[in-house]
Amino acid sequence: MILYLLAVLLAFTSGIPGLWLRRRGGEAAAVLMGLAALLGIVAALRVLLGGASWVVGLPALPMSATGGLAFDAIAAWFAIPVFLLSAGGALYAVGYWDERHGNVRLLRVVFGLAAGSLALLVAAAHVLTFILAWEGMAVSAFVLVMAEDRQPETRRAGWIYLISTHTGTLCLIAAFSLLMPFTGHGRLDLLPAGFASSSRGTLTFVLFLLAFGLKAGIMPLHFWLPPAHAAAPSHVSALMSGVLIKMGILGLIRLVSWVPDPPPWWGGLFLGLGALSGLLGVAFALGQHDLKRLLAYHSIENIGIILLGLGLGTLGKAAGHPVMMALGFGGALLHVLNHSLFKGLLFLSAGAVVRATGGRNMDRMGGLGRAMPWTSGAFLVGAWAIVGLPPLNGFISEWMIYLGAFRGFTLFRWPWTAGVVTALALIGALALACFAKAFGAVFLGEPRTPTAARALEAPLSLRVPMAVLALACAFIGLAPVLIAPALGRAVAVLGPGTAQTDLARLAHLSSLTAWATPMLLLAGLLWAWARPGKAPRDRPTWDCGYARPGARMQYTASSFAQGLVGGLRWILWPKVHGGRVQGLFPAGAQYGSHVPDPVLDRFADPLLRLVARGAALLRILQGGQLSVYLLYVLLTLLTLLIWMVA
Amino acid sequence: MSPDFLIALTMLTNFALVATSRINKAIQLAVVQGVLLGLVPLAMGLGRHVHILVVALAAVAVKGWLIPYLMRRAARQLQIRREVDPYIGFTVSLMLCAAGTGLSLLVAHSLPLKPGTPYPLLVPAALATLFTGFLILVSRRKALTQVVGYLVLENGIYLFGLLLVEEMPVLVETGILLDLFVGVFVMGIVINHIRVAFDSVDTRHLAELKD
Numbered sequence: 001m002i003l004y005l006l007a008v009l010l011a012f013t014s015g016i017p018g019l020w021l022r023r024r025g026g027e028a029a030a031v032l033m034g035l036a037a038l039l040g041i042v043a044a045l046r047v048l049l050g051g052a053s054w055v056v057g058l059p060a061l062p063m064s065a066t067g068g069l070a071f072d073a074i075a076a077w078f079a080i081p082v083f084l085l086s087a088g089g090a091l092y093a094v095g096y097w098d099e100r101h102g103n104v105r106l107l108r109v110v111f112g113l114a115a116g117s118l119a120l121l122v123a124a125a126h127v128l129t130f131i132l133a134w135e136g137m138a139v140s141a142f143v144l145v146m147a148e149d150r151q152p153e154t155r156r157a158g159w160i161y162l163i164s165t166h167t168g169t170l171c172l173i174a175a176f177s178l179l180m181p182f183t184g185h186g187r188l189d190l191l192p193a194g195f196a197s198s199s200r201g202t203l204t205f206v207l208f209l210l211a212f213g214l215k216a217g218i219m220p221l222h223f224w225l226p227p228a229h230a231a232a233p234s235h236v237s238a239l240m241s242g243v244l245i246k247m248g249i250l251g252l253i254r255l256v257s258w259v260p261d262p263p264p265w266w267g268g269l270f271l272g273l274g275a276l277s278g279l280l281g282v283a284f285a286l287g288q289h290d291l292k293r294l295l296a297y298h299s300i301e302n303i304g305i306i307l308l309g310l311g312l313g314t315l316g317k318a319a320g321h322p323v324m325m326a327l328g329f330g331g332a333l334l335h336v337l338n339h340s341l342f343k344g345l346l347f348l349s350a351g352a353v354v355r356a357t358g359g360r361n362m363d364r365m366g367g368l369g370r371a372m373p374w375t376s377g378a379f380l381v382g383a384w385a386i387v388g389l390p391p392l393n394g395f396i397s398e399w400m401i402y403l404g405a406f407r408g409f410t411l412f413r414w415p416w417t418a419g420v421v422t423a424l425a426l427i428g429a430l431a432l433a434c435f436a437k438a439f440g441a442v443f444l445g446e447p448r449t450p451t452a453a454r455a456l457e458a459p460l461s462l463r464v465p466m467a468v469l470a471l472a473c474a475f476i477g478l479a480p481v482l483i484a485p486a487l488g489r490a491v492a493v494l495g496p497g498t499a500q501t502d503l504a505r506l507a508h509l510s511s512l513t514a515w516a517t518p519m520l521l522l523a524g525l526l527w528a529w530a531r532p533g534k535a536p537r538d539r540p541t542w543d544c545g546y547a548r549p550g551a552r553m554q555y556t557a558s559s560f561a562q563g564l565v566g567g568l569r570w571i572l573w574p575k576v577h578g579g580r581v582q583g584l585f586p587a588g589a590q591y592g593s594h595v596p597d598p599v600l601d602r603f604a605d606p607l608l609r610l611v612a613r614g615a616a617l618l619r620i621l622q623g624g625q626l627s628v629y630l631l632y633v634l635l636t637l638l639t640l641l642i643w644m645v646a
Numbered sequence: 647m648s649p650d651f652l653i654a655l656t657m658l659t660n661f662a663l664v665a666t667s668r669i670n671k672a673i674q675l676a677v678v679q680g681v682l683l684g685l686v687p688l689a690m691g692l693g694r695h696v697h698i699l700v701v702a703l704a705a706v707a708v709k710g711w712l713i714p715y716l717m718r719r720a721a722r723q724l725q726i727r728r729e730v731d732p733y734i735g736f737t738v739s740l741m742l743c744a745a746g747t748g749l750s751l752l753v754a755h756s757l758p759l760k761p762g763t764p765y766p767l768l769v770p771a772a773l774a775t776l777f778t779g780f781l782i783l784v785s786r787r788k789a790l791t792q793v794v795g796y797l798v799l800e801n802g803i804y805l806f807g808l809l810l811v812e813e814m815p816v817l818v819e820t821g822i823l824l825d826l827f828v829g830v831f832v833m834g835i836v837i838n839h840i841r842v843a844f845d846s847v848d849t850r851h852l853a854e855l856k857d
C-alpha cells in the first residue's frame with residue numbers, strides 16, 4: 001500500500017524538479033518516473049502473485065469511512081501498463097521533445113499529472129475518487145495533446161478531444177447519480193442482484209457505455225481518437241493509445257464486476273460493437289497515409305478485439321459458465337496488456353521515424369530500414385505482435401478469444417460466437433495487409449524524398465524504451481504460462497467461480513510455451529538456410545525495363561493498399577482528386593486521395609455547423625452588460641423560488 | 647438584545663442601502679449591516695460554541711474593518727463620491743426593495759425548511775437581504791457600488807446559514823468568509839483594471855468587450 005501510494009506521489013511530482021533545473025530536467029523526470037514505475041510494478045506484482053489486496057480511505061473527506069481506493073487484482077493488472085508506459089514515455093521525451101520546443105517544462109509536469117491520475121484511477125473505488133482521477137486524466141491529456149498548439153490542426157484535434165471527453169464525463173456523472181442509491185455512501189462495490197435487468201439498470205448501462213465508449217474509442221464514438229493521436233507528441237500518443245483509452249475498457253470491466261447477473265444482451269451488445277469497431281477500425285486504417293493516424297485506427301480495431309473478449313466473458317457470466325468467463329475475460333484482460341505493450345512500441349517507433357524525417361506522411365518516407373535498423377526492428381516486432389502472429393504476445397490473447405468463441409459455439413450453440421470467429425479472422429487478415437503496407441512503405445525500398453534519405457538512427461533514450469517494450473512483447477509471447485496465474489487472479493475478481501478453472505490448461509498455454517522457442521529456432525534456421533546470401537546487396541531489383549528507374553516509381557503506401565481500399569469503397573468512401581490522363585503524350589497530372597472519417601467528417605462536422613448557426617441567435621441574450629447578466633440570475637432565482645412555493 | 651431586533655435592524659439597513667446615492671454612506675451601511683449580522687449568533691446565545699464564536703468574530707473583523715478599509719481606499723484613489731444616473735432610479739429601487747421584502751415575508755413560511763425555528767424573522771430577512779443585494783448589483787453602474795451589492799448578497803447568505811449554524815461544520819463557515827474576501831479582492835483588481843483600461847470605473851464600458 002505504502003509502496004503504491006509512494007509510486008503515485010512520485011509520478012505526480014516527476015515533472016516538478018525540471019521547473020527549476022537549468023539543464024537535465026528531462027533526465028530528472030525520467031529517473032523519478034522510473035522509480036515510480038519500479039515501486040508501482042512491484043506493488044502490483046505483489047497483489048497479482050497472491051498478496052492481499054488493500055483498501056485505503058482518504059482522510060479529511062466525508063468518505064474516509066468507506067475507502068476511496070481499493071487495490072485489487074484488476075487494479076494491479078491495469079497498473080502495470082500505466083507505469084511501464086509512463087516511465088518509457090518520460091525517458092523517451094528526453095531525446096524526443098527536447099529544449100527546442102518552448103513548452104518542454106509544462107509538458108513534463110503535465111505528463112506526470114497524467115501518469116499519476118491514471119495510477120489513481122485504476123484503483124478508484126469511490127464515486128468521488130473515480131471522477132476526480134478521471135477528470136485529472138482527461139484534462140491533463142488535453143494539455144498534452146495541445147503541445148504543438150501553434151498548428152491549427154493540433155488545436156482542432158485538441159478541442160474535439162476536449163468536447164468529447166467532457167460529453168463522456170457528463171454521461172459518467174449521470175450514470176453515477178443513478179447508481180448512488182444502490183451504493184453505500186458512494187462506494188463502488190457489488191450491486192444488488194436484479195438491478196441490471198431493471199429499467200434503471202438499463203439506463204445506467206447505456207450511460208456508462210456512452211461515457212466509457214467515448215473514452216475507449218468504440219465505433220461510432222471513436223471520432224476524437226485519430227486526430228488527437230496524430231497531433232500529440234509520440235510519447236503522449238503511446239500513453240494515450242496504450243493506457244488512456246484502456247480506462248474506458250477498465251470502466252466497462254468494473255461495471256461487469258459490480259453486477260452479479262448481467263443480462264445476456266449486454267454481452268451481445270459488446271460483441272456487436274466489438275465486431276464493428278474491429279472491422280471498421282482496420283478498414284479505415286488501410287486508407288490512411290499518415291503513419292500515426294493509421295496506428296490510431298488500429299487502436300480502435302484493438303479496442304474492438306478487447307470488446308469481443310469482454311462480450312464472450314459477459315455472456316458466460318450471464319449464463320453462469322466459468323469456462324466462458326475465464327477465456328473471454330482472460331482474453332480481454334490479456335489483450336489490454338498486450339495492446340498497451342505493442343501499441344506503445346509502435347507509437348514510439350513511429351515517433352522515432354517522425355523525428356528523423358520531420359513528417360508523418362508515409363508516402364514521403366521509404367528505405368528507412370537501412371538508416372534506422374533499431375527503429376525498424378522495433379516497429380517490426382510491434383507490427384508482428386499487433387497482427388496476432390505467433391510467437392509474440394498478440395497471438396496469445398487472440399488465441400484465447402478464439403478458444404472462447406469456439407467453446408461458446410460448441411457448448412451453447414450460440415450463433416453469434418461463430419460471427420466472432422469470422423470477425424476476428426477478417427480483422428487479423430486486414431491488419432496483416434495494413435502493416436505490410438506501413439512497414440513496407442516506411443522502412444523498405446528506396447527513400448522517396450531527400451529528407452528520408454538523410455534520416456539518422458534515434459538516440460539511446462528513444463531506443464531503450466522501445467527495447468524494453470519489445471522484450472515484454474516477446475516475453476509474454478514466448479512464455480505465456482508464466483503470466484497465467486496472475487491473469488487468473490484478475491479474472492477471478494470479474495467472474496465468481498472462475499477461481500477453480502485453470503486458465504493455463506484451458507488455453508493450452510504450457511504447450512504453447514514449450515513449443516514456442518523450438519519453433520522459433522527452427523524458423524530462424526530455415527530463414528538462414530533459404531537466405532540468398534551470395535547475391536550482391538547493392539543491386540536494384542528488376543526494373544521492368546525502364547531505363548532510368550527513380551525512387552518515385554516504387555509502390556507507395558497508397559498504391560499498395562489500392563486494391564483493398566477499392567474493394568472496400570462501399571464502406572470507406574475514399575475521396576479522389578485528379579488522376580485523369582488525357583491524350584497522347586500527356587502533360588503532368590496530379591492525383592490525390594484520402595479517406596475522411598465517417599463520423600467526424602461526414603456526420604458530426606456538418607451537424608455541428610448547423611448547431612452553431614442556430615446558436616448564433618442566442619447572441620441577443622449576450623448584451624455585454626454585467627448588470628443584465630446578473631438580472632438573468634435574479635430572475636431565475638425568483639422564478640425558482642415562486643415555483644417552489646406555489 | 648434580542649436577535650429579532652438585530653434582524654429587524656438588518657432589514658431596515660436594506661432600505662437605507664438602496665436609497666442612498668453617496669458611495670461612502672453605502673459602504674458605511676454595509677459595514678453596519680455586517681457587524682449587526684456578526685452579532686446575531688452571539689445574541690442567539692450560541693457564544694458557548696467556540697467555533698461559532700471564532701467565526702462570528704472573524705466575520706465582524708473582516709466585514710467591519712478589512713473590507714471597508716479596502717473599499718474606502720479604492721474610493722479615495724478613484725475620486726468618486728456618488729452613484730449618479732443608475733439603471734434603476736433610487737425611488738423605484740426603494741419600491742422594488744419593499745416589494746421584495748414583502749414577497750420574502752409572504753413566501754418564507756411556505757418554504758420546505760426545518761420546522762421550529764424560534765426566530766420567525768430569520769428566513770424572510772435572509773431572502774430580503776439576498777434580494778436587495780441582487781437589486782444593487784443589477785441597478786448600479788459604478789463598480790464600487792456593485793461591490794457593496796455583492797457584500798449585501800453575501801450577508802443574506804450568511805443570515806440563511808445561521809438557520810443551520812449548529813449543524814453547519816466550521817469548514818463551510820470559513821469557506822463562506824474566504825469566498826467573500828476573495829470576491830472583494832478580485833473585484834478590487836477588476837475595478838483597477840477597468841480604470842486603467844477605460845479611465846473610469848463605469849461598468850457600462852465593459853459592453854465594448856462583447857464578442
